[in-house]
Amino acid sequence: MSETVPRPTLEAVAARAGVSRATVSRVVNGSDGVREPLAERVRQAVEELGYVPNQAARSLVTKRHDAIAVIVAEPETRVFSDPFFARQLRGISKELTAHDNQLVLLLTEGRDDHARVGRYLAGGHVDGALVFSLHIDDPLPELIQRAGLPAVFGGRPDWGGGRGGVVYVDSDNRGGARDAVRHLLGLGRSRVAHITGALDQTSAVDRLDGFRDVMVGADPGLVVEGDFTAAGGERAMRELLDHCPGLDAVFAANDLTAAGALRVLREHGRRVPDDVAVVGFDDMLPIAEQTDPPLTTVRQDIEGMGRLMARLLLRDLDRDTTADAAVGGSPSSVILPTTLVRRASA
Template sequence: MPEAVSRPTLEAVAARAGVSRATVSRVVNGGYGVREPLAARVRRAVAELGYVPNQAARSLVTKRHDAVAVVIAEPGTRVFTDPFFALQLRGISKELTAHDNQLVLLLTEGRDDHTRVGRYLAGGHVDGALVFSLHLDDPLPGLIHDAGVPTVFGGRPGWRDRTGTPVYVDTDNRGGARTAVRHLVGLGRTRIAHITGALDQTSAVDRLDGYRDVMAETAGGSVAGDPALVVESDFTPAGGERAMRELLGRRPDVDAVFAANDLTALGALRVLRERGRRVPEDVAVVGFDDMLPLAEQSDPPLTTVRQDIEGMGRLMARLLLHGAPAPGALAPGTLAPGAPSPDGDGPTVPAPGSGVILPTTLIRRASA
């Protein structure tokens, strides 16, 4: 076995700089009260010796871990095959890295994992949590509330219970859906179907509501359209295939489809090709996400509603780092809700129970 390499100690840095151990500790842990000439000597000694602070010891001093838990309420089989999660994690990772924070990824395969995640968060291992892809019956909000860690949620919360008033970042799902369906109406399509996402998630419910809004407009009243034109799915390509086959069986005269996300739309396109339906001549198709490069490389290239997935992840992390409140109270040293970030370039922290809603844009390509 190779011998362990001895690491420079705090005492060695103090000896090299000619200062006390306490002075070195204050400098490396970002404390105040050290005159600049002494601080410069300490920094020079740190660089010369290659000293790396012990994170466990540093946490005892600073009461911070420089680590953030990212909790995705989905199994690994979904997380590692859906590009949505990769994009959101990339945004989160960029922001955390820029602030020298570590990302701790926690997934939930089943109910036992919910308890494990709650226990981990309550154990004081991280400074906060970013949580997304929650389902309406998910116990995680209550467990996170009990853990007492500052938290920002991805997506509009769909619960109303003792968890209080969460801070969240979301996309204008309902407005984006309206834009998509109005585009299809503008093309002269009259039998417009919707393949939903998983309806135990607020994003899918909001997109269905947006579809129904426009169907009611075109009907000239409160009727939300033909229920046979709505098929429930699950945000996956396989789900899109199943739903498209069911839809063609119900309504073979369908002339347009608004799919709840791009992966669902890709599944629908595959079935339409199998059945000899031309896109967009026979059936126009619109997705949601603008998942690149998939949306551009589909056959035909997909008209879709763009949401800034990476930007949403980055904004979630910025809100947390700039002071998202812990459940029920503000964490010590954080911003009051609604206050601007301390360095002037971060987002305003929304008041508890409020959220940041990001806009969407229709991207027109060949499918509609």
């Protein structure tokens, strides 16, 4: 019924083309040293038989799998509540498939999942790993290293990336924040507040740092901690309005936060942007376009981040393969630029 027809093997193709396995292998893998007429005969046999190489057998000898693990720590619900994840994945996918690599997705649930992931990585199924949202006490890097796999991290890791040549890709959160605040100042605002993100995430810390870079010596009361959610934005905005009723601008750590802030501002009768200008971060659609008024925000190239992560990893991979020595040294981390998107809120 669902009985699979046994797929043709190299040998079958060889027999049909009247050559040896080795020759077929050469043709299939595009190495030279096979004269044209013969090669053509082989190609035809491949065609006729619908031959597709058996990856398992190939991996067994090459020790290459042409597969990359993408590891996402599930507790980061943020990853799931916004389209970031999907966009990044899309970038990764594009880059990987362009190089004939497969994407194996590992969503880790909790603590105990690490054992599973470790076993998997050690099991030699993949050639490398792409890892998201790493925390300081995360055993993942250790596991990956023990498995002898190269890895690239998404977002600056907690410990600053200073350790053992960790490679990561991140947006220029700090620079983006500076741009946002400068834009606000450029609008003639002077009492600029900041609602931070969840400060256990480096992106939130970096954005706060960027804010401070520009607002040196500002009233510390103008900074209130949020958590990247709309509810957090509302709460923080209320607090802000309470303590600093004179503020004329708000830089929110992300668009969701900004949306919450906007609601509270409206509730309190403040007009945006006339009374208070608001800038968000992420350019998270459709949120950013749907707020009232539409949000001025800092856009980052999410898909590009994903693609870049994959590219760095792949480069590392065939550096190992092709070169005898390190050709260009290990790859190093990359910070991607952001751009300010002007809409109506500031």
